[in-house]
Amino acid sequence: xxxxxxxxxxxxxxxxxxxxxxxxxRKMLDKIPGPKPLPLIGNAHQLRIGHDWYLQTLxxxxxxxxxxxxxxxxxxxxxxxxxEYAEVILNGMKHIDKSPDYNFLHPWLGTGLLTSxxxxxxxxxxxxxxxxxxxxxxxxxxxxxxxxHILVEKLKGKAEKGxxxxxxxxxxxxxxxxxxxTAMGKDINAQSADSEYVxxxxxxxxxxxxxxxxxxxxxxxxxxxxxxxxxxDEKLKILHDFTNSVISDRLKDFDSIKSEMIRQGMSGEAxxxxxxxxxxxxxxxxxxxMSDNLTKLSFEDIREEVDTFMFEGHDTTAAAMNWATHxxxxxPECQAKVHEEIDSVFGQDDRDPTMEDLKELKYLExxxxxxxxxxxxxxxxxxxxSEDVHL
Numbered sequence: 001x002x003x004x005x006x007x008x009x010x011x012x013x014x015x016x017x018x019x020x021x022x023x024x025x026r027k028m029l030d031k032i033p034g035p036k037p038l039p040l041i042g043n044a045h046q047l048r049i050g051h052d053w054y055l056q057t058l059x060x061x062x063x064x065x066x067x068x069x070x071x072x073x074x075x076x077x078x079x080x081x082x083x084e085y086a087e088v089i090l091n092g093m094k095h096i097d098k099s100p101d102y103n104f105l106h107p108w109l110g111t112g113l114l115t116s117x118x119x120x121x122x123x124x125x126x127x128x129x130x131x132x133x134x135x136x137x138x139x140x141x142x143x144x145x146x147x148x149h150i151l152v153e154k155l156k157g158k159a160e161k162g163x164x165x166x167x168x169x170x171x172x173x174x175x176x177x178x179x180x181x182t183a184m185g186k187d188i189n190a191q192s193a194d195s196e197y198v199x200x201x202x203x204x205x206x207x208x209x210x211x212x213x214x215x216x217x218x219x220x221x222x223x224x225x226x227x228x229x230x231x232x233d234e235k236l237k238i239l240h241d242f243t244n245s246v247i248s249d250r251l252k253d254f255d256s257i258k259s260e261m262i263r264q265g266m267s268g269e270a271x272x273x274x275x276x277x278x279x280x281x282x283x284x285x286x287x288x289x290m291s292d293n294l295t296k297l298s299f300e301d302i303r304e305e306v307d308t309f310m311f312e313g314h315d316t317t318a319a320a321m322n323w324a325t326h327x328x329x330x331x332p333e334c335q336a337k338v339h340e341e342i343d344s345v346f347g348q349d350d351r352d353p354t355m356e357d358l359k360e361l362k363y364l365e366x367x368x369x370x371x372x373x374x375x376x377x378x379x380x381x382x383x384x385x386s387e388d389v390h391l
Contacts, residue, residue: 029069029076032067032068032069032078033064033067033068033069034060034064034068034069034070034071035060035068035070037071040073041073041215041216042070042071042072042073042074042075042215043070043071043072044071044072044073044213044214044215044216047070047072047213049209049210049213050206050209050210053209053213054379054380057079057380060079061079061081065082066080066081066082066085067079067080067081067082067085067391072213072215073215073218075100075215077099077382079380080391085391088389088390088391089383089385089389094386094387095383095384095385095386095389096117096118096121096383097117097118097383097384097386098115098116098117098382098383098384099382099383099384100384101212101382102114102115102382103115104208104211104212105208107232107236108204108208108236108239108240108307108311109304109307109308109311110300110301110303110304110307110308111304112124112304112305112307112308113125113128113305113308114308114311114312115308124305127290128305131283131286131287131290136182137355138355139281140178140181140182141352141353141354141355142352143178143181143182144178145352145353147174147177147178147181147191148174150174150177150191150192151170151171151174151191154170154191155167155170158170167322167325168318168322170191171318171321171322171325172314172315172318172322173190173191173198174190174191174318174321175314175317175318175321176188176190176198176201176310176314176318177189177190177191178314178317179309179310179313179314179317180310180314181282182282182283183282183283183284183306183309183310183313184243184246184250184282184283184284184306184310185246185250185282185284185285186246196238197238197239197242200235200238200239200242201239201310201311201314203231203235204232204235204236204239205311205315207228207231207232207235211223211227214227239307240303240307243303243306243307243310244299244303246284246306247284247288247299247302247303247306250282250284250285250288251288254285254288254289283305283306283309284302284306287302287305287306288302315377316377316378317377319375319377319378320368320371320372320377323371323372323374323375323377324367324368324371324372327367327370327371327374327375328367328371334367337363338363338364338367341360341361341362341363341364342361342364344360345357345360345361
């Protein structure tokens with residue numbers, strides 16, 4: 001017990017010495033509204049976790065228009081929700097350093113595109129941009145259709161039972177299925193099977209999200225001794241073992257894929273935009289191809305980008321799909337127009353949509369874009385100010 005107390009005091013002193021703002025900065029921060037913090041822990045005792053955290057943040061935004069400050073231990077977090085203020089931060093390349101909160105994702109995602117900063121982020125972004133070519137929709141449309149059929153059948157079964165049900169998780173698993181096959185070239189059957197990998201993805205997300213808002217769990221030693229550190233490491237092993245296995249398998253098969261790509265004249269950066277139907281490249285394949293030709297990527301570099309794509313790709317897509325579905329259903333007149341447009345394209349034919357069909361669904365596209373405008377897939381993200389900012 002005594003050792004624990006001494007350790008706690010030492011850690012608090014370190015936090016105070018290295019993270020507590022100077023008196024000058026503290027005076028400036030005191031002028032910004034926000035819930036009253038307690039000594040040592042700040043507002044951490046007040047913060048909820050998971051879904052309730054976002055509802056709480058919305059409540060604070062209504063209570064404190066434009067901007068407010070939250071204290072996590074000795075670390076102030078300014079929450080900006082006025083467009084003009086956000087514009088000052090987001091315009092230009094001055095404030096691109098990620099918040100230290102992203103560090104808790106490093107064990108899982110490394111320093112990929114989501115979590116990297118500075119020169120590495122610029123380099124990775126420049127390198128990965130060609131892989132997000134629009135032709136990927138052509139290449140993997142069959143995957144979208146196949147996984148959507150599974151989702152529709154699941155929803156039909158629930159609808160036939162009558163009553164209300166929450167379809168969020170069903171849509172999220174469909175998104176994870178699609179992202180897995182497009183990112184890794186691997187069918188994980190997230191919608192149909194009880195996948196250990198799928199459970200690990202969601203549990204690791206929850207563990208990381210909770211830790212970010214509990215300063216007493218920030219030090220690894222406390223997280224491992226008194227928190228869910230052991231479970232965290234178990235889930236991390238499941239995630240990395242799975243991704244490592246997939247990458248190793250693709251590396252073994254890649255010589256034949258590369259030969260076919262070269263035969264068709266797909267090489268270098270330009271090859272990322274010449275995705276032929278005969279060679280259906282997953283995101284992982286393109287990373288391996290680039291590491292072999294353009295930019296040398298280690299096995300760990302490839303894994304961190306694939307893990308990032310799996311985590312952030314399915315999460316944002318699931319949010320967009322759910323909000324669009326909710327808003328269309330909540331506005332019957334819009335739903336009727338969407339229904340009419342779909343009937344005008346497909347009639348009584350239940351064939352799979354083609355790219356040409358999708359181009360004709362202009363009103364549905366407008367609905368999806370409006371849903372993204374009203375409810376962005378990433379409602380909050382954090383940056384570290386590299387210098388004083390005048391708002």
